[in-house]
Amino acid sequence: MDTGRSGVGLPRRLDELGIHDTFVVALYGTVLTSGAASLVGLTNAKLTAHLGYAALMRIAAGAWTAALLVFTVAGHWAVLLIVPVLTGIGSGITMPTLTVLDDRAAPPNSAAPPPRCRRPRSAAASSPRLCSSGR
Numbered sequence: 001m002d003t004g005r006s007g008v009g010l011p012r013r014l015d016e017l018g019i020h021d022t023f024v025v026a027l028y029g030t031v032l033t034s035g036a037a038s039l040v041g042l043t044n045a046k047l048t049a050h051l052g053y054a055a056l057m058r059i060a061a062g063a064w065t066a067a068l069l070v071f072t073v074a075g076h077w078a079v080l081l082i083v084p085v086l087t088g089i090g091s092g093i094t095m096p097t098l099t100v101l102d103d104r105a106a107p108p109n110s111a112a113p114p115p116r117c118r119r120p121r122s123a124a125a126s127s128p129r130l131c132s133s134g135r
Helices: 011-015 022-042 046-051 052-072 077-107
Strands: 114-119 130-132
Touching: 011 022, 011 077, 022 046, 022 077, 046 052, 046 077, 052 077
Parallel strands: none
Antiparallel strands: 114 130
């Protein structure tokens, strides 16, 4: 199996299609993914109100699946523009949704205690405090 065509990494895949400029590769991976995730994240409250959490998680899984399929079969670099956008859409939906669901699943009063800070006995008043998690 040719690992470059099966979805191992975008830089390798772009290299196969004739894109050798590292700036273009960075543009693909970072800007498009982050931009799509940010735009979807900004509309997360409205999407959640209209669709619900289960539907959003299905959409995110579908976006990631579509991204992997396009990544695998794309024969031109321009088609690969869709891959980071779809990945960003999936991440932009998943991260806030899982954060809310995780918070709702936690038992009440399960927040971690604040760290205890102290100064060493031999230290001057201007020395930094030593903080521990209380364990």
